[in-house]
Amino acid sequence: MLDRRSATEPAAREAGDVVRRARRAPIRHHRRLVAGLVLAVVAAFAARVLLGDYTVTIPDFFRILGGEQIPGATYIVMESKLPRAVLAVLVGIAFGIGGAIFQTTLRNPLASPDIVGVSLGASAAAVSAVALAGWTGWSVSLAAVGGALAVALAVRSIAGDHGGFRLILAGIGLAAAMQSVIQYVFTRVDEWDVQLVLRWLTGSVNGVAWSTIGVLAAVLAVLLPATAWAARSLRVTELGDDTARGLGVGTGRTDLLMLLGTLLVAVGVAAAGPVAFVAFLAGPIARALNRGRTTLLAAGLVGAVIVLVGDYAGAYAFADLNLPVGVVTGAFGAPFLLWLLARGPLNGHRGRRAA
Template sequence: MSLTLERRETSTAPDAVEVVRRARRAPRVHHRRLVAGLVLALAGAFAVRVLLGDYTVTIPDFVRILGGEQIPGATYIVMESKLPRAVLAVLVGVAFGVGGAIFQTTLRNPLASPDIVGVSLGASAAAVSAIALAGWSGWPVSAAAVLGALGVALLVRAVAGDHGGFRLVLAGIGLAAAMQSVIQYVFTRVDEWDVQLVLRWLTGSVNGVAWTGIGLLAVALAVLLPATAWAARSLAASELGDDAAAGLGVGRARTELLMLLGVLLVAVGVAAAGPVAFVAFLSGPIARALNRGRTTLPAAGLVGAVIVLVGDHVGAYAVADLNLPVGVVTGAFGAPFLLWLLARGPRHGLRGRRAA
């Protein structure tokens, strides 16, 4: 009888091991398929944004233009309008998507996005002040935006202390209101020739950016994204809280570094295109829902890129003879999502980190 039991245990052991392996493999397989699907969706949105619209460009003509051939009318429209807007939309969307997901994941609060806690408005306030009060233009304005975002992030962190959670969100909302007041005051001092430029920093737009600015953003992301991928190896432990992460051997310095990278990603995105509303706020939750409740920074970046691309296309062609900035479109869709999230929060764990 004992021999029979041993045979049964031996025969069932491989089956149990295989079940465990399949269970561990399934999330990875699903994540790969999700990322591949989002890449295809991004490629489709990019093709629509570049090839379609009020001036249609065929694929053979697009390839010829990229090869350097001059096609009257088409070359200028593609290389100076459609293509730079599409490329900038992808880069900005990735920066906002990954940065926003880092905020929400490390702080374990879906409201702790750069839009809500004042980081984006800090960058805008610094940029608008540099334009209107100091008379700056070009890359110094972008540098001021990055410094403004970093300053607000550090101040919010200092006010919230070690508690985080809703205390950090409330501190961010308070500073965001202060930054909005600064922007409104500076707007009254702006020269009439700079009004359009200032409005771009208030709403967010991917229109009118030169290839040099796009190149600078690409270089910044080429540095920040690999650093984020390295620091995000401990992201799953950071989601459990500081105490649990410390018990798993993940120091607080790693979490703080990841937060700093998230701030920098949002800052360079704002410096390039202004505060495109709610992209950082929407991308993380959408990617998490598509990934069956698991955090995924690559998917969040791809979702952000798709949102900005689609939003820019809708803003350009949804209303005849009216070119809306992409920030207006994303804000129109993001505001209801925020209200829905606030309405369902207390019943679905939207409590953030408890104060110690």
């Protein structure tokens, strides 16, 4: 009896070691991925602030941050380059995490705020507030948040408990309606408001005041921890509503997560306009880099890289042109959407059945 037990103990220990290594491998890969994406964000941030048509050295940059006045450089860094870079990071994180929440919770890569009308709802509300009501400042941003929430609630109500493609089709229909509202309102815009309205149509991180960036940072400081708490059951939610309920995760947690995702996208649009396809691209890219596993943190970092690189490309890649970041991201997001549609079934990640 003792001989048999002593013979099986090494095999049991070896099997246990294999299981532990298998569990630790995804965690180690995720940590390396996050570290690599943080470095990518830092590199893109540095390039956006230091390079371009007016280069700034690293010592001068830190001298400017310390309060020293360098003729020309201080104004360019503190009033143009740095606020654009900071806003790009914050907006990219908000769009990336918000889009990943939509796609993961609804188990469909097409279920992005760009596709289901949430971003356009915010834009339509903001444009209407500017052109029809004559609002300015924070009231327009609040109108954008309200528009995003209204569209999200409408899509959810129309889809009911079916979700899946019915929710996406309802979102596409409402997005078309919001686009029609925007086009109508644009015909009523005063010539002095055209540039402001265009910002709400394409998305741009240019010309945003530090006060707006501070408010966005404060809001994200509340929303991101709440999202991290609500996302603890995200992998269970991916299995479907019935399975999630069977494992003790009710629909209330899913609805809360969707609300937080909507708010993240809404405040991003309120700060920079609907930067096209960032919410759509960040989640699938992060998932592919993480070997098919959902990761909201990586999605946020990917979103930050996309907005930073897109803003830099829009400012410097084309001679005699200064394109808003939304134009650049839209140019790359549209082919990705076509590729996603052409590659096969879209009823869930890895062929899972949509609820």
